Amino acid sequence: MQNFKLKHSIRQMFLAVAGFVVGISLLESGGLANWAGRMEPGVLRSVAVPVAATLNKVLLPLRVGAIREGALDELARIGWTDDAARLARRNPTATRAARVSAAARTAPAPPGPAPALIAAATAPVVLSVPRITNLSPLAPVAQGKPRVVGLTGDSMMAVGLSATLMRLAADDHNLRIVRAFRSGTGLARPDVFNWMDEYPAMVGVDKPDIVIVAIGANDGQGFIVDGKVQLFGTEEWRKTYQSRVAGYLAMVESGGAHVVWVGLPPMRLPTYNARIAVINRIVYTVVSHDPRATWLSSASFVADESGEFREFAALANGRTMRLRAEDGIHFSDDGAGLMSSVLVKWLDPPLEAANTRGPAKPASSAQANPVAIALQANPVGATLSRRGGQNTNQFVKASPALHDLSLADTANDQRKLEEAKSSLRTAAADPLSRRSLP
Amino acid sequence: MLFPTVEYGLFFLCVLAIAWSLYRLPRAHKAFLLLASYAFYGFWNWTYLPLLIGISLFAGLVAQRIQRTSSARARKTWLIAGVTVCLAALAYFKYTGFLLTSLLAVWGNFAPEPHIPVASPLLPLGVSFFVFHAISLLADCHRGKVKEPVKLGDALLYVAFFPQLIAGPILRASRFLPQLAAPPPPAPPRSSPLSLLIFGPLYPILCAARYMPRLSVRPYLKSMRVNRAFLLIIGGLFKKVVISNMLATRLVEPVFSVPHAYGRWDTLLAIYGYAAQIYCDFSGYTDIAIGCALLLGYRFPRNFNAPYKSASPQEFWRRWHISLSTWLRDYLYFPLGGSRRGSLRTCVNLMITMLLGGLWHGAAWTFVAWGGLHGLYLITHRLWNRMDWPPLVEARSSTAWLWTSRILLFHAVCVGWVFFRASSFEIAFDVFRRLGAGGAATLATGPVCLVLFLGLAGQYLPQRWRNGFEVQLGRWPALARGAALAVALALIEFLGPSGVAPFIYFQF
Numbered sequence: 012m013q014n015f016k017l018k019h020s021i022r023q024m025f026l027a028v029a030g031f032v033v034g035i036s037l038l039e040s041g042g043l044a045n046w047a048g049r050m051e052p053g054v055l056r057s058v059a060v061p062v063a064a065t066l067n068k069v070l071l072p073l074r075v076g077a078i079r080e081g082a083l084d085e086l087a088r089i090g091w092t093d094d095a096a097r098l099a100r101r102n103p104t105a106t107r108a109a110r111v112s113a114a115a116r117t118a119p120a121p122p123g124p125a126p127a128l129i130a131a132a133t134a135p136v137v138l139s140v141p142r143i144t145n146l147s148p149l150a151p152v153a154q155g156k157p158r159v160v161g162l163t164g165d166s167m168m169a170v171g172l173s174a175t176l177m178r179l180a181a182d183d184h185n186l187r188i189v190r191a192f193r194s195g196t197g198l199a200r201p202d203v204f205n206w207m208d209e210y211p212a213m214v215g216v217d218k219p220d221i222v223i224v225a226i227g228a229n230d231g232q233g234f235i236v237d238g239k240v241q242l243f244g245t246e247e248w249r250k251t252y253q254s255r256v257a258g259y260l261a262m263v264e265s266g267g268a269h270v271v272w273v274g275l276p277p278m279r280l281p282t283y284n285a286r287i288a289v290i291n292r293i294v295y296t297v298v299s300h301d302p303r304a305t306w307l308s309s310a311s312f313v314a315d316e317s318g319e320f321r322e323f324a325a326l327a328n329g330r331t332m333r334l335r336a337e338d339g340i341h342f343s344d345d346g347a348g349l350m351s352s353v354l355v356k357w358l359d360p361p362l363e364a365a366n367t368r369g370p371a372k373p374a375s376s377a378q379a380n381p382v383a384i385a386l387q388a389n390p391v392g393a394t395l396s397r398r399g400g401q402n403t404n405q406f407v408k409a410s411p412a413l414h415d416l417s418l419a420d421t422a423n424d425q426r427k428l429e430e431a432k433s434s435l436r437t438a439a440a441d442p443l444s445r446r447s448l449p
Numbered sequence: 450m451l452f453p454t455v456e457y458g459l460f461f462l463c464v465l466a467i468a469w470s471l472y473r474l475p476r477a478h479k480a481f482l483l484l485a486s487y488a489f490y491g492f493w494n495w496t497y498l499p500l501l502i503g504i505s506l507f508a509g510l511v512a513q514r515i516q517r518t519s520s521a522r523a524r525k526t527w528l529i530a531g532v533t534v535c536l537a538a539l540a541y542f543k544y545t546g547f548l549l550t551s552l553l554a555v556w557g558n559f560a561p562e563p564h565i566p567v568a569s570p571l572l573p574l575g576v577s578f579f580v581f582h583a584i585s586l587l588a589d590c591h592r593g594k595v596k597e598p599v600k601l602g603d604a605l606l607y608v609a610f611f612p613q614l615i616a617g618p619i620l621r622a623s624r625f626l627p628q629l630a631a632p633p634p635p636a637p638p639r640s641s642p643l644s645l646l647i648f649g650p651l652y653p654i655l656c657a658a659r660y661m662p663r664l665s666v667r668p669y670l671k672s673m674r675v676n677r678a679f680l681l682i683i684g685g686l687f688k689k690v691v692i693s694n695m696l697a698t699r700l701v702e703p704v705f706s707v708p709h710a711y712g713r714w715d716t717l718l719a720i721y722g723y724a725a726q727i728y729c730d731f732s733g734y735t736d737i738a739i740g741c742a743l744l745l746g747y748r749f750p751r752n753f754n755a756p757y758k759s760a761s762p763q764e765f766w767r768r769w770h771i772s773l774s775t776w777l778r779d780y781l782y783f784p785l786g787g788s789r790r791g792s793l794r795t796c797v798n799l800m801i802t803m804l805l806g807g808l809w810h811g812a813a814w815t816f817v818a819w820g821g822l823h824g825l826y827l828i829t830h831r832l833w834n835r836m837d838w839p840p841l842v843e844a845r846s847s848t849a850w851l852w853t854s855r856i857l858l859f860h861a862v863c864v865g866w867v868f869f870r871a872s873s874f875e876i877a878f879d880v881f882r883r884l885g886a887g888g889a890a891t892l893a894t895g896p897v898c899l900v901l902f903l904g905l906a907g908q909y910l911p912q913r914w915r916n917g918f919e920v921q922l923g924r925w926p927a928l929a930r931g932a933a934l935a936v937a938l939a940l941i942e943f944l945g946p947s948g949v950a951p952f953i954y955f956q957f
């Protein structure tokens with residue numbers, strides 16, 4: 012008897028599977044429709060979307076979706092979920108606080124960036140992205156008023172970079188970190204994860220003075236706008252993505268925060284790398300139009316001399332270290348640490364260093380900004396910068412400036428690369444012309 | 450393709466339907482499973498398919514050669530050659546960067562490091578697992594444990610069979626190949642209107658290919674424990690999607706990212722949390738694999754057996770990742786001499802086995818330290834067990850001793866997990882240091898504590914409960930069982946986070 016109960020014929024198995032298929036269709040038709048809608052444009056999607064949509068439409072009268080939403084809200088109420096947007100929607104206190112915070116963030120916003128970003132959203136995309144970027148010195152942190160630093164982005168922030176930044180900032184009472192990043196997200200697919208909703212909810216009542224952004228690794232894909240497929244790399248795709256980047260940037264800096272946008276590093280797989288280069292060019296176009304945003308080239312920390320991917324590197328201390336994770340995409344802790352140590356020292360400059368610079372410049376156009384920023388990106392050469400009166404370039408050797416990876420413009424890039432090398436040789440001859448590092 | 454995704458669900462339903470439709474044609478059935486396995490693997494990155502095919506083809510050919518050779522010396526030569534090639538492939542893909550940087554670091558202690566450009570190839574998914582499968586095939590053929598002549602197709606399917614391809618369990622060739630050689634199981638279901646409705650679109654294709662068997666029912670199939678398969682899949686998904694994900698994102702990751710931002714209670718909870726997370730993540734994944742294989746008519750060995758109930762390091766390794774620990778025992782520890790060559794040699798063998806086991810998990814010194822720590826535990830326990838002072842022997846049989854041992858062992862294992870999880874020794878020691886720091890438990894929310902409790906205490910649920918539930922489930926109509934499975938799956942999806950955290954064991 013027990014044997015009979017434990018062991019079944021294949022017929023029974025198929026019946027059970029049939030029951031499962033029917034049951035899951037009833038319960039998850041909405042989820043299936045969402046899943047189909049989130050697929051990248053392609054043959055599979057063109058089959059899955061109508062099937063799932065029809066199924067969902069037929070089962071809509073059952074109101075499973077509404078019941079599910081109500082139950083999810085209940086879960087959010089008891090603290091089961093960490094979905095920031097849902098929590099913010101469901102928690103009236105938090106929502107109120109977020110509104111107040113949003114109002115506070117919006118109030119002091121200087122009038123300058125909005126038109127700049129409007130222009131940036133439609134500006135022609137640059138042909139190359141500079142590798143060297145200056146972070147102009149910040150004013151020292153005021154006593155008892157820590158500088159609030161927001162970290163946002165996808166796994167490029169979540170893996171390596173956020174951890175090293177938080178580790179370095181943990182013992183620094185002048186810095187307070189706000190976490191607002193999430194792996195597996197991006198700006199290309201607001202239907203999957205909408206940063207315009209999620210970021211304010213994640214930041215909540217905090218008001219970052221500076222936001223460090225690292226995002227875009229998942230954005231090398233096509234999407235659908237108003238029912239029309241926009242394939243990656245096409246002109247219409249570029250326009251949509253550029254406007255999304257501009258919108259995201261405007262939102263992040265809406266409370267007067269200054270943004271440091273960490274450019275994506277070169278990737279190991281050539282096809283993926285080519286897509287990332289396109290994304291970098293679009294993002295740089297937007298960021299370079301915004302006086303309150305600074306582009307920080309991660310390639311200058313982790314790429315090789317010609318701007319290509321490298322996994323390991325012999326650093327200035329003589330030791331060979333892994334700069335990139337084994338997947339060839341993310342930063343390793345050591346690679347991220349190169350950037351993080353620069354960023355943390357920049358965020359909280361030592362007083363003696365500030366003194367040697369002289370008093371902080373009075374803010375002019377960026378009066379509302381907590382920092383004075385000047386974007387001095389030089390597209391072809393290493394720029395001059397010194398911090399604290401001494402050159403402390405401990406980690407990364409000076410390297411050529413360009414690593415534009417546009418496949419369509421390789422000849423032009425080669426020429427620029429040569430110019431960059433020439434520029435570097437000149438820069439290297441001058442001990443003062445080293446890139447700014449701690 | 451990950452198990453807890455819609456893509457895999459649809460893939461598996463299709464494979465299930467077609468595979469059973471082809472059951473009476475063993476060659477077509479196996480060929481289809483092989484193609485499905487390659488599609489499963491290629492879905493992630495097809496560029497590494499040649500490596501998978503190459504390794505399995507090579508192992509199959511060498512295994513055939515070993516079986517055909519009568520000279521013991523020649524057989525051994527073939528075995529060594531085969532294992533060397535397999536290990537060389539693993540070493541190249543997994544350890545190139547690690548070995549080079551380690552060598553350079555050693556060099557750097559005596560002289561300035563030479564500027565050698567170091568690079569490592571992209572790690573193919575599941576390479577550690579399919580290389581170990583290939584070695585198992587070679588070794589079992591050499592030992593004569595595979596009685597029947599190895600067919601090349603079977604060897605390819607054994608190495609690439611998709612439920613175990615990415616994260617095990619590590620199958621033994623001697624136990625899996627006979628399943629492939631067995632006569633086909635009984636017939637698939639009668640062509641009822643329901644099955645025609647569900648699988649109808651496939652029928653014309655199958656009939657056209659003359660592969661469509663006459664459908665009839667024979668109500669037996671000893672290997673088909675449908676309810677068990679369902680329970681394994683649902684239990685595995687719950688552990689993976691709900692428990693592991695929540696612990697990872699809301700407890701473990703924050704603390705291990707920035708240890709010195711948290712006090713002792715958060716740190717302690719995070720260490721316990723990681724013990725529960727890695728168990729739920731890995732055992733959940735292999736439970737799904739075992740359940741899927743069972744539905745396809747194949748039996749996989751059990752991979753976890755409530756490991757945190759162990760009272761000694763030996764017992765722990767008999768309960769944790771059983772397929773790997775027995776693999777290491779049979780193909781590494783025993784060939785080294787096992788425990789037959791005196792105490793000192795036994796200790797050395799144990800340490801070598803565990804150090805290499807640690808290295809197998811990842812190309813980093815923290816994994817080696819984890820393995821070394823477990824080697825130390827095994828050696829210490831072996832020496833401790835030799836003490837035969839009568840009161841001690843008597844005390845060892847008491848319940849209090851058992852529970853004390855369990856608690857001690859669990860904490861010793863947790864110490865190892867800190868090295869396993871930390872990205873560097875610096876972080877690991879930071880975590881330990883924070884155990885002495887003050888501060889309130891900021892991460893101990895109700896849901897987190899609940900899933901932590903479930904992850905750890907769930908192992909103490911009596912086995913008979915699950916068996917009883919399986920029997921009870923058998924009394925339900927088949928359709929109702931399927932519907933219950935759907936409800937359970939929807940609940941898991943509902944309770945799980947919106948994103949799925951990366952699967953820990955992929956990197957191995």
